[in-house]
Amino acid sequence: MNIVADGLRVDYGTVRAVDGVTFSLDGGKIYGLLGRNGSGKTSLLSVLAAFRKQSGGTVRVGGRPVFENADVTRDICLIRDAGETVDIGTAADALDFAEWLRPNWDAEYAHALMDRFALKRNANVKAMSKGQRSALGVVVGLASRAPLTMFDESYIGMDAPARYAFYDALLADYMEHPRTIILSTHLIGEVSSLFEEVLIINRGRLLLHERSETLLARGTSVTGPVAAVDAFTTGLTVLNTDRLGPTKVAMVYGDLDETSRRKAVEAGLELGPIAMQDLFVRLTDPDPATLNAPVPTEPAGEVR
Numbered sequence: 640m641n642i643v644a645d646g647l648r649v650d651y652g653t654v655r656a657v658d659g660v661t662f663s664l665d666g667g668k669i670y671g672l673l674g675r676n677g678s679g680k681t682s683l684l685s686v687l688a689a690f691r692k693q694s695g696g697t698v699r700v701g702g703r704p705v706f707e708n709a710d711v712t713r714d715i716c717l718i719r720d721a722g723e724t725v726d727i728g729t730a731a732d733a734l735d736f737a738e739w740l741r742p743n744w745d746a747e748y749a750h751a752l753m754d755r756f757a758l759k760r761n762a763n764v765k766a767m768s769k770g771q772r773s774a775l776g777v778v779v780g781l782a783s784r785a786p787l788t789m790f791d792e793s794y795i796g797m798d799a800p801a802r803y804a805f806y807d808a809l810l811a812d813y814m815e816h817p818r819t820i821i822l823s824t825h826l827i828g829e830v831s832s833l834f835e836e837v838l839i840i841n842r843g844r845l846l847l848h849e850r851s852e853t854l855l856a857r858g859t860s861v862t863g864p865v866a867a868v869d870a871f872t873t874g875l876t877v878l879n880t881d882r883l884g885p886t887k888v889a890m891v892y893g894d895l896d897e898t899s900r901r902k903a904v905e906a907g908l909e910l911g912p913i914a915m916q917d918l919f920v921r922l923t924d925p926d927p928a929t930l931n932a933p934v935p936t937e938p939a940g941e942v943r
């Protein structure tokens with residue numbers, strides 16, 4: 640299920656939450672949607688799921704506009720923080736409702752997931768703990784098998800073992816039933832290995848859309864004597880530096896070719912990878928000095 644957004648805007652009165660976002664997702668992949676608090680992730684996903692009409696721009700899912708278009712929306716499932724199931728009665732009622740709503744619903748799989756997350760079918764949803772409600776949302780999201788499935792921090796209330804069970808289930812089910820999945824998360828370290836592509840949204844704008852491996856390949860830590868690190872990183876985009884006595888670590892963003900890498904090693908420097916979480920933190924750093932630095936990226940992805 641491909642998704643094309645063009646100049647998408649979401650306004651709440653005078654607050655512009657999504658500010659002219661343009662991207663094209665081929666679909667059939669797991670996408671990570673990253674952004675700091677208040678950056679516009681939920682607003683963007685709400686528009687993709689037709690929970691809300693955009694204030695400007697267009698969005699097409701599978702080539703069709705989504706808002707008030709039941710043919711498309713039944714193929715789109717957005718699970719928000721505690722799921723959409725709170726007012727519905729028991730967990731079993733929530734599953735029945737999802738079965739009625741979702742053409743690809745897999746009841747057997749839903750029941751297996753209920754057992755996996757130790758959820759009781761006769762439990763009143765309102766009386767469930769936050770983590771249990773989150774897990775119920777995850778069950779609904781996975782068993783819906785919607786061609787476009789989005790989890791908006793849905794698993795944030797779940798404890799670590801339950802979250803890891805979710806990641807395992809998601810990957811296994813996605814391999815068996817490929818579809819378009821978007822995960823919005825702050826737990827980047829935990830889930831980044833699932834992402835094939837990443838979109839980073841910052842203050843309502845799309846900062847970058849890249850294949851994960853391209854993004855990761857652009858980050859390099861350079862460690863060594865202060866003078867050597869300074870000489871090597873002159874002219875490069877340095878996202879952050881740390882110093883420990885005579886040793887300095889610089890976080891460099893950009894493509895380093897083989898010659899540069901060889902020169903670094905010859906200068907006694909150590910080059911290493913940077914975790915996606917660290918790149919995210921630095922790329923969305925509100926420090927004006929960092930934000931104003933040029934971010935050299937190829938148009939392999941999309942950079943705003």
Ligand SMILES: Nc1ncnc2c1ncn2[C@@H]1O[C@H](COP(=O)(O)OP(=O)(O)OP(=O)(O)O)[C@@H](O)[C@H]1O
Nearest residue numbers: 651654655656674675676677678679680681682683
């Ligand atoms: N219903 C609303 N009325 C007014 N402003 C809103 C509303 N919903 C969101 N906003 C504002 O829009 C901006 C984007 O919010 P949004 O919830 O989309 O961000 P987010 O990236 O999902 O944040 P978080 O990671 O904290 O959940 C914020 O400034 C927020 O205060």
